[in-house]
Amino acid sequence: MTSALSRLRGRFDKRQSSDQLSERVRRLLVTTLYAQPSSLAIGALCIICAASVSAWIADMPELYVAAAVLTVIATARVAAALALDAEAEGNSTATLELVYEIGAFSFALALGCTAAFVIIDGSSTQVEVLMVCNAVGYGIGVSARNAGRLTIAMGQLCLTCVPIAIACFWTAKPGFITLGVTILLLIPAMISICGNIFTVLRDSIASAETSARLADKMQVLARTDVVTGLANRAGLNHAMVETMMGVDEKSRLALIWVDLDRFKEVNDLLGHPVGDRVLNGVAKRLREVSPEGSTVARFGGDEFIIFCPINNRQDAERLASEIHAEIMRPFRIDGERLEVRASLGVSLLPENGNDADTLMQSADLALYHAKVGGRSRTCFYDSSMSRDLARRREIEDELRAAIQRDELSIYFQPIVDLETGRIKTFEALVRWFHPHKGELRPDEFIPVAEETGVIVTLGNWITAQAARVAATWPDDVTVAVNLSPLQIRAPGAALGIKSALREAGLDPRRLELEVTESLFIEDNHATAAFIEELSDIGVRFALDDFGTGYSSLGYINTFPFSKIKVDRSFVSGAQVGRKSDAIIRAVAEMGTTLGMDIVAEGLETIDQVQVVRDAGCNLGQGYYFSRAVPDYLAAMLLAQEREQDGRRASA
Structure with missing residues (x-):
């Protein structure tokens, strides 16, 4: 029936x-x-x-x-x-x-x-x-x-x-x-x-x-993100074109570019299914807070875009603030509390552009500045950002050419034993003498090199040059080279270091690689493999700028660091005082107990030298001893030191 x-x-x-x-x-x-x-x-x-x-x-x-x-x-x-x-x-x-x-x-x-x-x-x-x-x-x-x-x-x-x-x-x-x-x-x-x-x-x-x-159904599917149900990139482009065709001189629009901070960690630690649920939750909150007539799209990965009508800039600021607050509200997934942070870049029509492409570029630049400025913040586009971008692109192109034309030089700053006054190590520092612009400061081109990936080529070149020079020094003098996290994560990073040592004929035990604490936040597995591979052949590692980043004693306990460099802000910064002295003393005592060298950076006066020596630091670096000098002057300093030692022995 x-x-x-x-x-x-x-x-x-x-x-x-x-x-x-x-x-x-x-x-x-x-x-x-x-x-x-x-x-x-x-x-x-x-x-x-x-x-x-x-x-x-x-x-x-x-x-x-x-x-x-x-x-x-x-x-x-x-x-x-x-x-x-x-x-x-x-x-x-x-x-x-x-x-x-x-x-x-x-x-x-x-x-x-x-x-x-x-x-x-x-x-x-x-x-x-x-x-x-x-x-x-x-x-x-x-x-x-x-x-x-x-x-x-x-x-x-x-x-x-x-x-x-x-x-x-x-x-x-x-x-x-x-x-x-x-x-x-x-x-x-x-x-x-x-x-x-x-x-x-x-x-x-x-x-x-x-x-x-x-x-019609296929067209809808082609313009819809399968994870969140929002418009995808094609759907966003279509909506923006249709909206822009209907705007007049009085129309005002805002494009808000949202990038979830460190969302990769959510996928890596909790799995992609949880990550997709977080993306769905973010999409739902964005739909709820966006004004009527808005287009909300998932631009890709962990990036979202809201394209909406506004009345004025204050209206856009209020909306961006609401979006930020909504995203930062904790999520509850399977009973677990999960917090998400986001960076926002905002561009406005007609102030920042009269077409969709210009608005997108402006919002992207604003987002970049929000992330560079510390993440979890909102930046509105300003014309100076375009000038900065043009400047960075110019530096990037010229830096690539400078490496090929040998316009870069390696300078060496001595690290001195505070008890004997002898040079123990030279830190290799890159200098760029532009044929037309003169000397360019490292803080001008190093960040650009890191952002564009040129730092990998530059870092390998610095290591090779430093190893070649260090091979001419006495065997008891080592050379220290700063490494960028990007250089360490590049394919074949350890192989590049080994090749530089082999070509220079330098004993691996005479090379110190300085890394910062921020390295361990992004990718612990690749870092551990890199450090382990080079430590096995005798390369030493130093923790640079200790105390200024995401400090954790776990790093010191996990990785084979032989040296800790106390940041100059504790030695010669504006906040120097009883607290900074106590921090230096605590770090020095820890280093002594663990058998590690403690380097005080930024020493400029004899008083500062006396303070850090009394606190327990055994090595010092700064203008008090010497500025960074070319390789021939570094060799001269070593020769003078050896000559003085010979005189003392004869006496």
């Missing part, structure tokens, strides 16, 4: 869907009846002319009356076709079809009866041929024209031809009887032809409609 009901319900649903399709097809086919009223007028005019000529030839008042009736009906049909708008929703399909049927059937019946009358009268062969040929030709032609509505096509054909066939049989003449039989046989033949035409038309229209629906 249940199975039977299910089949019955399925048939009903299928029939209902088929009926809906048939109704849409019927509407379209009825519309085609009104598509070319000129064809109706031309056909009617030919028939009226034939009737009028027949009346003139036969001089029969009845034919004049018939011509007049045909003229009235044809005029009414053409007027109705012109007056009724088949595309208007107010005109129902049934009304349009009924009006057309009345006119078509009336004209066909009047024409058929006129031709039949001429046959029965038999007064003129010319008139018989003229009217019968026109009537039969009209019936065949109009049935093909109106095949989209099979009932109308067959009705017109029958009303035109059946009276003629009856008249032929009425005469009882063999020739007319044959004509009558031929006409009757013509009717089913035309019905078959028109039926085939109708089927083809109906199926073609149904297929086209289905294809159009699928195309």
Whole structure:
């Protein structure tokens, strides 16, 4: 019983869907009846002319009356076709079809009866041929024209031809009887032809409609992000183009670019399913806080864009603040509390651009400054950002060329034993003497090199040059080289260091690689593998700028550091005092216990040297001892030191 009901319900649903399709097809086919009223007028005019000529030839008042009736009906049909708008929703399909049927059937019946009358009268062969040929030709032609509505096509054909066939049989003449039989046989033949035409038309229209629906659906899918249901990049571009086409001089728009901070850690630690749920949660909050008329899109990865109308800059600032607050509200996923931070870049129309591409570039630059400035902040675009970008690109291009043209130089700053005053290590520092701009400070080009990836090439070059120079020094003097996190994570990073040592002929134990604490925040696995591989061959590692980043004693316990460098801010900074002295002393005591060297950076006066030495630091670096010097001066310092040692030994 249940199975039977299910089949019955399925048939009903299928029939209902088929009926809906048939109704849409019927509407379209009825519309085609009104598509070319000129064809109706031309056909009617030919028939009226034939009737009028027949009346003139036969001089029969009845034919004049018939011509007049045909003229009235044809005029009414053409007027109705012109007056009724088949595309208007107010005109129902049934009304349009009924009006057309009345006119078509009336004209066909009047024409058929006129031709039949001429046959029965038999007064003129010319008139018989003229009217019968026109009537039969009209019936065949109009049935093909109106095949989209099979009932109308067959009705017109029958009303035109059946009276003629009856008249032929009425005469009882063999020739007319044959004509009558031929006409009757013509009717089913035309019905078959028109039926085939109708089927083809109906199926073609149904297929086209289905294809159009699928195309619309595919277009929606192509513009929608599968994870969040927001617009994707293609959907955003489409919405922005449509919006920009409708803006006027008074329109104001904001483009807010949102980048989730450190979202990669969520995926790595909790898994991509949890990451997708976080993205869905962010998308929902963005939709809720965005004003009406906004386009909210997931631009890719952990980036979102809100493109929305605003009243003024204050309105954009308020919206950006609300977005920031919404994203920072903790998420609850499987009972776990998860906090997400975001950086925002904002550009405004018309202040920051009058087209979509310019707004995107401006918001991207603003986002970059928000991230460089410390993340979890909002930056509005300013024209100075473009100047900074142009400057960075110029430095990037010139830096690549400078490496090839050997415009860069390696300088060496000594690190001194605070007890003996002897040079223990030289730190290798890069200098750039531009042929036109003079000396460029490292803080100008090193950040650009890190942002653009040039730091990998630059870092390898520095290491190779420093190793080559250090190989000429006494065996007890080491060389220290700063490494960028990007350089360490580059493929084959450890292999590059090994190659530099091998080509220079430098003992790996004489190379110290200085890394900062920020290195361990991003990618602990790659860092651990790098440090382990080089430590195995004797390369030493130093923790640079200790106390200024994400300090953790866990780093010191996990990785084989042989040296800790106390940042200069604790030695010669503005906050130097009892607290900084206590910090230096604590670090020095820890280093002594662990058997590590403690270097105090930024020493400029004898008092500072005395303070850090009393605190327990065994090594010092700074202008008090020497600035960074070229390789030949570094060799001279070592030679002078060895000469003094020889004199002391002789004495």
